[in-house]
Amino acid sequence: MLGYIRRNASLLIGVTLLGILAIFMIVGAFTIDTDNAQPLSAPALQPPSWDYPFGTDRQGRDLLAVMVAGTPLTLWVGFVAGIIGVGVGSVLAFTAAYYGGIADTVIRSIADIGLTIPGLLVLIIIAVSLKGSLTVNQMAIVVASLAWLNPTRTIRSQVLTLRERGYVEIARLNGMSGPEIILRELMPNLLPYLSATLVASISGAILAAVGLEFLGLGPVDSPTLGMTLYWVQFNAAIINGWWWWWTAPLVVILMVFLGLFFLTVGLDEIANPRLRRSA
Amino acid sequence: MSLLYVAKRFGVFLLIVWLAASLNFFLPKLSGQDPVESKLMQEASLGGYVHAGIEDMAKEYQHKFGLDRPLWAQYLAYLSDVSRGNLNFSIANYPRTVAGMIRDALPWTIGLLGLTTLFSFTAGTLLGALLAWPGAPRWMRFIMPPLWALHAIPFFLLGLVLMYVFAFQVQVLPIFGGYSAGASTGFTVKFVLDVLRHAVLPALSIVLVSIGGWALAMRGMMVTTMGEDYVTFAEAKGLRSATIFTRYCIRNAILPQTTGLALALGQILSGAVLVEVVFGYPGIGALLFQAIEENDFFLIQGIVFTVIVALGFATFLLDVLYPWLDPRISYRRT
Numbered sequence: 001m002l003g004y005i006r007r008n009a010s011l012l013i014g015v016t017l018l019g020i021l022a023i024f025m026i027v028g029a030f031t032i033d034t035d036n037a038q039p040l041s042a043p044a045l046q047p048p049s050w051d052y053p054f055g056t057d058r059q060g061r062d063l064l065a066v067m068v069a070g071t072p073l074t075l076w077v078g079f080v081a082g083i084i085g086v087g088v089g090s091v092l093a094f095t096a097a098y099y100g101g102i103a104d105t106v107i108r109s110i111a112d113i114g115l116t117i118p119g120l121l122v123l124i125i126i127a128v129s130l131k132g133s134l135t136v137n138q139m140a141i142v143v144a145s146l147a148w149l150n151p152t153r154t155i156r157s158q159v160l161t162l163r164e165r166g167y168v169e170i171a172r173l174n175g176m177s178g179p180e181i182i183l184r185e186l187m188p189n190l191l192p193y194l195s196a197t198l199v200a201s202i203s204g205a206i207l208a209a210v211g212l213e214f215l216g217l218g219p220v221d222s223p224t225l226g227m228t229l230y231w232v233q234f235n236a237a238i239i240n241g242w243w244w245w246w247t248a249p250l251v252v253i254l255m256v257f258l259g260l261f262f263l264t265v266g267l268d269e270i271a272n273p274r275l276r277r278s279a
Numbered sequence: 280m281s282l283l284y285v286a287k288r289f290g291v292f293l294l295i296v297w298l299a300a301s302l303n304f305f306l307p308k309l310s311g312q313d314p315v316e317s318k319l320m321q322e323a324s325l326g327g328y329v330h331a332g333i334e335d336m337a338k339e340y341q342h343k344f345g346l347d348r349p350l351w352a353q354y355l356a357y358l359s360d361v362s363r364g365n366l367n368f369s370i371a372n373y374p375r376t377v378a379g380m381i382r383d384a385l386p387w388t389i390g391l392l393g394l395t396t397l398f399s400f401t402a403g404t405l406l407g408a409l410l411a412w413p414g415a416p417r418w419m420r421f422i423m424p425p426l427w428a429l430h431a432i433p434f435f436l437l438g439l440v441l442m443y444v445f446a447f448q449v450q451v452l453p454i455f456g457g458y459s460a461g462a463s464t465g466f467t468v469k470f471v472l473d474v475l476r477h478a479v480l481p482a483l484s485i486v487l488v489s490i491g492g493w494a495l496a497m498r499g500m501m502v503t504t505m506g507e508d509y510v511t512f513a514e515a516k517g518l519r520s521a522t523i524f525t526r527y528c529i530r531n532a533i534l535p536q537t538t539g540l541a542l543a544l545g546q547i548l549s550g551a552v553l554v555e556v557v558f559g560y561p562g563i564g565a566l567l568f569q570a571i572e573e574n575d576f577f578l579i580q581g582i583v584f585t586v587i588v589a590l591g592f593a594t595f596l597l598d599v600l601y602p603w604l605d606p607r608i609s610y611r612r613t
């Protein structure tokens with residue numbers, strides 16, 4: 001196992017990056033007072049110092065506290081939306097691919113057409129319609145409402161390649177029912193692939209969430225990562241040279257996306273050994 | 280046969296248009312919010328004085344805008360308006376029409392997005408193909424890991440970093456907008472150069488992120504294709520390796536890559552919206568951001584509708600061109 005991880009460098013990098021973030025969140029949650037993530041809890045616009053390691057923003061938020069409070073919020077939105085997306089997507093994909101026929105045509109068409117529509121814009125319409133009342137959990141549901149499209153499409157095509165395999169045929173001849181075959185024969189064989197899809201879809205959900213927050217459409221009173229960048233943009237922090245204000249959220253978001261990306265690549269390599277040859 | 284295929288694809292396009300219009304119409308209704316009243320209330324509270332007759336005022340406006348009619352009548356009226364390209368007036372910028380504002384912004388976005396997507400798709404696909412080829416130069420192995428890492432980053436984050444480095448620290452490129460303030464707009468060399476200079480950073484933040492993704496996907500397809508029997512057969516026939524590489528491998532690997540392009544357009548656009556916001560680029564994205572800030576509901580609706588239709592049309596074009604790349608497709612039932 002250890003030997004394998006050493007060969008699968010992407011997996012190692014991904015797990016390390018996410019591990020550092022996890023430690024940061026856990027240690028931070030116990031040692032940092034997240035009340036300081038609210039405005040007016042620190043002197044405004046302090047560059048990083050011993051008291052405020054990440055500096056403070058213009059409204060007097062301690063950016064270290066903002067990161068400690070905001071990182072789990074943004075990740076939570078991604079996890080909830082990603083898991084709902086892959087869950088719903090798997091059910092639809094297995095139904096479509098295993099049973100075929102009209103169900104397949106309908107599900108495939110909806111997913112294909114849905115994917116050509118830019119998700120962020122639909123999410124914007126939803127978020128604007130609900131503006132003012134969005135909580136972190138509602139935000140997760142909003143993002144999840146489109147997060148199932150991609151998993152449905154990709155998982156379906158994977159199931160199609162498995163459907164006619166010998167062991168599925170034998171299970172069918174043995175009198176196993178459809179759902180049983182899906183759960184006991186197809187699912188376990190797709191597990192590595194499903195987990196890679198899950199990570200990718202969590203990453204996609206976080207991307208959508210950060211995008212909405214950056215446009216000022218997220219939960220306004222929660223110090224999420226995207227919201228921090230919204231304030232950076234709002235106050236033109238880059239032109240004003242307040243580099244620490246955007247460095248902290250930038251580094252955290254980079255670690256999240258890079259970590260999830262390398263994890264996906266690593267998991268893909270487990271799911272699809274053919275990729276190993278070229279490495 | 281081919282005509283039927285085009286007709287079917289066009290049907291899908293019309294379906295997308297209808298879906299976009301319906302989404303636009305019904306989603307806001309679900310929340311039970313009233314755009315006219317909430318805008319009036321917002322204006323009133325900005326003025327620090329809430330008028331006693333504001334309810335009546337809202338009623339009057341609702342009557343004028345036809346918002347007091349039954350839902351199905353409103354829906355039909357909306358569809359017929361939309362089909363004639365009438366997207367209503369902007370609430371925040373009355374008397375400007377939504378369609379007019381979008382018409383001003385659209386060329387910027389199409390220019391920026393069209394060129395960057397075309398470039399990153401072509402360059403990324405070539406890079407990916409070369410990477411899978413045993414005869415590729417060694418240095419390529421070293422530029423790929425950074426490009427893949429960049430691929431994981433949202434466009435607009437890279438935009439922020441590029442802006443800091445090239446517009447704030449080094450100050451070689453303009454930081455904001457689509458052209459210099461006060462520049463005389465016209466088709467002069469000076470203005471065109473000015474526009475290009477302003478487009479460099481937004482374009483770079485899209486291209487640098489996209490290229491790695493296309494390369495990654497193409498490499499994966501190439502590896503699969505190179506393992507196919509017909510490639511082994513071509514090798515056995517003694518064809519030159521360059522011929523095998525271009526005519527056998529790339530020719531086949533490019534098909535799923537093109538499908539990928541059609542599917543990615545939506546995502547690329549979502550990302551580009553945020554890039555435009557970062558750089559204040561005068562396209563659709565910045566207009567959308569402005570509309571969100573001003574709570575200009577009709578403008579938001581109009582932009583979302585236009586963009587979905589435009590992308591639907593781009594997908595339709597790709598679909599129609601696809602049989603030319605893959606002659607099998609028009610005979611398969613789709």
